[in-house]
Amino acid sequence: MPSQKAFSSGSTLPPLEAGTLRIYSMRLCPFAERTRLVLAHKNIPNEEVNINLTKKPEWFMEEINPLGKVPALQKDDKIIYESGVCSDYLDQVYPGNKLTPDDPYQQAKDRILVEHFGQVTTQYYKLLLGKPDGYSAAAETLNKLLLEFDKELQKRGHFFGGEKPQMVDYMIWPWFERFPAMEQLVNQTFLTDGSKTNLAAYVNRMSDIPAVQKCRLPVDNHLKFYQSVKNGAADYDVGLE
Ligand SMILES: N[C@@H](CCC(=O)N[C@@H](CS)C(=O)NCC(=O)O)C(=O)O
Structure with a gap:
């Protein structure tokens, strides 16, 4: 397997073979x-x-x-x-395993949800890039937003896409994967405070999905990466030999 290490300035663009994505x-x-x-x-x-x-x-x-x-x-x-x-x-x-619903109205509703989730990521980056005196305000806003998503999930089913994960789930999942690391980084609670039972169950369900298992990194890697960002020297190769 080719190295996963990040390419930096001064490197050469690796040649791409015809037909390779x-x-x-x-x-x-x-x-x-x-x-x-x-x-x-x-x-x-x-x-x-x-x-x-x-x-x-x-x-x-x-x-x-x-x-x-x-x-x-x-x-x-x-x-x-x-x-x-x-x-x-x-x-x-790429045909097969379609992730976008056929119904244009459902597609629109899913896109609105992803757009709305942008408010979560805004607070998330306030925590990652901001100073400790702003943590509790950002965490409070974030928790209010997560409660709205918890209610929405109850209406939608096991996943935001209904009974199986759809595009909408893959668009928001990466931040759910990172919440445990963020909780530790800023010493706040998001999904472990017991108030968002639907989202807590969602995290468990998503964790069983093969694509999620293939793409996820350990909490410890995310935490070390965030600590490196806070220290002003982001380590993009965290967890690699
Ligand atoms: N709107 C973009 C955002 C992507 C983004 O911000 N990626 C970050 C890394 S997590 C990045 O490339 N940052 C480098 C930069 O902004 O210079 C998308 O959805 O792809």
């Missing part, structure tokens, strides 16, 4: 994980190139994504980026 990722990035989950769910063969987002390779912005963000996908002469766009593209282009 490549994802530009960062092992700890929740947005990249969205697209990795879709790749895993649909069993799409791909190769992964990880990017050091602090010392980005020059070729990454020049040749792959002018926005400088992961994920991005490349195959032959096609390059796309933005996690939602990449994930929808894969679901349209």
Whole structure:
């Protein structure tokens, strides 16, 4: 297996073989994980190139994504980026194990939910990038939002997609995977406070899904990564030999 270590400035863009699908990722990035989950769910063969987002390779912005963000996908002469766009593209282009509901109204409702979840990620990044005096306010807002998602899940079923995980689940799951690490990092409770029983059961159910098992990293890796971010020296190779 090729190295998972992140490519940094000064590196050379590894050549891409014709017909191979490549994802530009960062092992700890929740947005990249969205697209990795879709790749895993649909069993799409791909190769992964990880990017050091602090010392980005020059070729990454020049040749792959002018926005400088992961994920991005490349195959032959096609390059796309933005996690939602990449994930929808894969679901349209690769048949089988469809993740998007056929009903346009349900599709719209799911997209609204993902949009709404953006409020959760905003608070999440206040915790990751902010100072300790702002932790309890951000945690309070985050918990109020999670209560709304807990109620919504009750209406929808075992998963946000209903009786099986759908695109909507893979778009929000990466942050659920990281909550235990965030709880430890900022010494707050989100899903372990006993008030969101539906979401707690959801986490257990999602943990049994093969794509989730394939893509997830241990809590300890997420925590060490977050600590490295807080210390101003993000370690993109955390957990690797
Ligand atoms: N809207 C983008 C956000 C992706 C994103 O922010 N990725 C982060 C890593 S978790 C990144 O690449 N950051 C590098 C940068 O912003 O320079 C998406 O959905 O793909």
